[in-house]
Amino acid sequence: MGSTKTDIESLRSEINHHNELYYQKSEPEISDVEFDALLKKLQKLEEENPELITPDSPTQRIGGKAEGFKPFKHVVPMMSLDNSYNLDELRKFDERCQKLADGRDFDYVAELKIDGLSLSLHYENGILVVGATRGDGETGDDITPNAKTIRSIPLKLKDEYRERMEIRGEAFIAKSVFREINQDLIAKGEKTFANPRNSASGTIRMLDSSVVASRRLDMFPYDVLSGNQKAFETHWENFKWLEKNGFNVNPNRRLCSGIEAVIDFCNEMETEKDGLDYDIDGVVAKVNQTDLQDEFGATTKSPRWAIAYKYPAIQAMTRLLDIKIQVGRTGALTPVAILEPVELAGTTVSRASLHNQDEIERLGIKLGDWVSIEKSGEIIPQVLKVIESKRDGSEKEYQFPTRCPVCDTPVVRPDGEVVTRCPNETCPAKIKGRIAYFSMRKAMDIEGLGSVLIQQLVEGGLVKDVADLYALDVKTVSDLERMAEKSAQNVVDQIAVSKERGLQRLLYGLDIRHVGEMYSKILANHFRSIDKLSEASVEELDEIYEIGKAVAESIHEYFRLERNQDLIRRLKRSGVKMEVDENSSVNLDERFAGKIFVLTGKMENYTRSAASKLIEERGGRVSSSVSKKTDYLVAGEKAGSKLTKAEKLGVEIIDEFGLETLFA
DNA sequence: ATCCCTCGAGTTCA
DNA sequence: CTCGAGGGAT
Numbered sequence: 001m002g003s004t005k006t007d008i009e010s011l012r013s014e015i016n017h018h019n020e021l022y023y024q025k026s027e028p029e030i031s032d033v034e035f036d037a038l039l040k041k042l043q044k045l046e047e048e049n050p051e052l053i054t055p056d057s058p059t060q061r062i063g064g065k066a067e068g069f070k071p072f073k074h075v076v077p078m079m080s081l082d083n084s085y086n087l088d089e090l091r092k093f094d095e096r097c098q099k100l101a102d103g104r105d106f107d108y109v110a111e112l113k114i115d116g117l118s119l120s121l122h123y124e125n126g127i128l129v130v131g132a133t134r135g136d137g138e139t140g141d142d143i144t145p146n147a148k149t150i151r152s153i154p155l156k157l158k159d160e161y162r163e164r165m166e167i168r169g170e171a172f173i174a175k176s177v178f179r180e181i182n183q184d185l186i187a188k189g190e191k192t193f194a195n196p197r198n199s200a201s202g203t204i205r206m207l208d209s210s211v212v213a214s215r216r217l218d219m220f221p222y223d224v225l226s227g228n229q230k231a232f233e234t235h236w237e238n239f240k241w242l243e244k245n246g247f248n249v250n251p252n253r254r255l256c257s258g259i260e261a262v263i264d265f266c267n268e269m270e271t272e273k274d275g276l277d278y279d280i281d282g283v284v285a286k287v288n289q290t291d292l293q294d295e296f297g298a299t300t301k302s303p304r305w306a307i308a309y310k311y312p313a314i315q316a317m318t319r320l321l322d323i324k325i326q327v328g329r330t331g332a333l334t335p336v337a338i339l340e341p342v343e344l345a346g347t348t349v350s351r352a353s354l355h356n357q358d359e360i361e362r363l364g365i366k367l368g369d370w371v372s373i374e375k376s377g378e379i380i381p382q383v384l385k386v387i388e389s390k391r392d393g394s395e396k397e398y399q400f401p402t403r404c405p406v407c408d409t410p411v412v413r414p415d416g417e418v419v420t421r422c423p424n425e426t427c428p429a430k431i432k433g434r435i436a437y438f439s440m441r442k443a444m445d446i447e448g449l450g451s452v453l454i455q456q457l458v459e460g461g462l463v464k465d466v467a468d469l470y471a472l473d474v475k476t477v478s479d480l481e482r483m484a485e486k487s488a489q490n491v492v493d494q495i496a497v498s499k500e501r502g503l504q505r506l507l508y509g510l511d512i513r514h515v516g517e518m519y520s521k522i523l524a525n526h527f528r529s530i531d532k533l534s535e536a537s538v539e540e541l542d543e544i545y546e547i548g549k550a551v552a553e554s555i556h557e558y559f560r561l562e563r564n565q566d567l568i569r570r571l572k573r574s575g576v577k578m579e580v581d582e583n584s585s586v587n588l589d590e591r592f593a594g595k596i597f598v599l600t601g602k603m604e605n606y607t608r609s610a611a612s613k614l615i616e617e618r619g620g621r622v623s624s625s626v627s628k629k630t631d632y633l634v635a636g637e638k639a640g641s642k643l644t645k646a647e648k649l650g651v652e653i654i655d656e657f658g659l660e661t662l663f664a
Numbered sequence: 665a666t667c668c669c670t671c672g673a674g675t676t677c678a
Numbered sequence: 679c680t681c682g683a684g685g686g687a688t
Contacts, residue, residue: 080679198678299669328674336675353675355681380676380679418682514684516672546670548685623687 004045008052011042015058019151056127056155069141069205072132075166076228078118079137079298081284081308087263090285093307094259097287100296100304107288109235110265111253113308114220115279116172117201121147123165126157133204146204149213152248159244162226167247169221173200174277177216194347196279220250222284230290252276255288266309273311282310313374316349317387318342320369323354323398325405329433329511331422333401333411335360337371337383345375352381356418357400366395404429425563431465432458434511438466442517443509444498448491456480466509467567469495470574499576503530506576510564513554522546523555530568530578534559545596545621592620592662600643601636603656614663626651634659 015038046053084090118134131147133140178196185192193199203215224231224238232238236255243249256262262285273280287293287305296305322338335354342349354360363386370390371383403410404422406429413420435454439446457463478488507520527533541552558564572578597615612622626645633646633653646653
């Protein structure tokens with residue numbers, strides 16, 4: 001026989017061959033047991049000769065233990081899709097696309113929306129190097145070893161690949177496999193998964209990839225990128241290429257020459273979906289031509305060239321046991337339906353928000369009523385309606401409270417507003433809410449200050465506002481129940497650390513009406529210190545591009561209140577930083593921050609939307625018409641009336657290369 | 665005056 | 679995630 005090296009190589013090609021038979025042709029020639037034996041043999045040989053291990057070896061699908069996951073920043077953000085819940089919304093989507101296409105011909109591709117979790121796979125020179133979850137769309141987890149356990153994901157591309165390619169797809173666990181996994185878990189006395197989707201997303205995050213391998217995840221790919229661009233001229237070609245490279249491409253897809261054909265596909269699949277061995281939650285329609293996709297662009301939330309059509313959500317019936325009132329950070333009284341627990345789409349639902357008094361009246365709901373509920377938008381349960389025919393007279397009318405259930409202050413509901421609020425500024429519920437908000441991750445990020453501790457601090461009278469946090473010492477905290485010295489020390493340290501978070505996070509944490517993540521960033525960047533901001537007039541605030549009258553007045557009002565000025569003075573005295581942290585990312589590019597750009601004409605190297613994005617990333621603004629506020633007009637080929645107008649107004653005019661120099 | 669986009673706010677569950 | 683309101687753009 002030949003050398004170990006050739007043995008290893010022939011084993012690898014044999015395994016790859018069986019893999020392909022199994023996944024692409026669905027005609028395995030050998031049993032799973034035999035397959036595993038081959039794999040084990042290869043593993044043993046490789047262990048003895050580690051120098052011969054290559055990254056694309058089938059054994060690399062089953063890595064060893066990983067130690068937590070590194071974050072992975074997506075090259076191109078993974079956006080979610082706009083949803084539609086009826087066929088007319090699909091037709092509206094079509095109208096928008098027709099308008100954007102402006103007479104040019106295009107097709108749609110209709111495909112299934114798999115109910116799993118999105119993955120992004122990166123190939124360099126044809127070799128799989130990274131597998132990552134979607135995460136928040138910007139950054140996900142690097143789960144490469146786990147992605148490699150998915151047998152239908154090739155470790156190596158074979159057909160005309162480019163240097164850097166990214167494949168996106170939906171990972172899932174087949175319904176049949178899901179049932180086996182749960183039986184297994186029951187046998188071992190472990191907790192079972194509620195549905196295939198949960199089991200897939202739980203599995204992909206497991207650290208031990210040999211367990212992941214046993215769970216037999218699979219993936220249906222749906223997109224191919226080359227670098228940061230679309231890889232092919234049409235979406236339909238993506239599928240052809242994916243098939244040639246051995247991916248498990250979902251066969252249920254259709255090239256449609258108009259929206260009505262997409263609708264036919266939706267209707268056909270609705271009758272067939274229960275017979276499939278995987279869960280779907282709808283159909284996705286995409287514009288087929290990628291040049292049009294690029295041109296249509298995207299809103300911050302989703303691309304304008306694709307839409308998801310979702311099948312009606314599953315409903316269930318249950319009884320309304322009680323209505324509880326929650327008092328939030330803003331004093332809003334929110335009624336919550338306490339339901340008899342019922343299974344719905346894989347989770348047990350026991351509560352649902354009733355939003356406000358009007359909603360209760362609209363539903364005409366009484367205590368003890370049977371109600372139908374549904375899950376709209378994946379998780380959040382909604383009470384749809386009361387089943388009046390099930391009433392037997394024992395139901396009781398519900399009275400919306402006139403006093404705050406927490407502090408007994410009479411509640412108010414201003415004319416024209418739907419929310420009922422507790423007006424008492426010292427209401428413990430509001431204090432707790434504000435402290436929790438202050439310590440949230442996006443605000444001052446105080447680790448260890450959880451709801452239980454906050455409850456104790458507020459009820460013990462130790463903390464009445466956020467400034468009191470900085471006066472806490474270890475002894476006071478460790479005297480509380482269930483607080484050992486060590487964890488008390490920890491919390492006190494964390495509170496001290498938070499003094500350095502900087503102006504942006506502080507502003508966010510102060511809970512000024514209308515000022516959230518975005519506006520606190522803008523304000524911090526503009527004013528640099530809380531004193532400057534505090535002195536700003538309504539007019540000064542209103543002049544800031546993104547800020548309008550209502551927001552300006554709310555900010556001004558906040559700083560006019562003595563109570564707030566006092567709070568800020570006390571925070572300052574404790575050493576809380578009131579200026580922009582020069583090291584933080586609040587600092588925007590000086591050349592772009594707050595500047596308004598107008599693009600006109602055709603550029604050589606950028607599409608309009610790509611250039612806009614680059615400008616906005618640097619803190620600039622892109623407007624569509626020239627005015628005296630415009631800072632730069634970027635004039636490309638064949639610039640027209642905008643150029644004339646800019647010249648007349650004396651706006652600085654730069655060309656594509658001028659813009660490029662600014663980017664550099 | 666109207667349309668469309670963003671940001672903020674409130675909420676559920678594993 | 680969805681809804682409502684603020685704010686630009688047209």
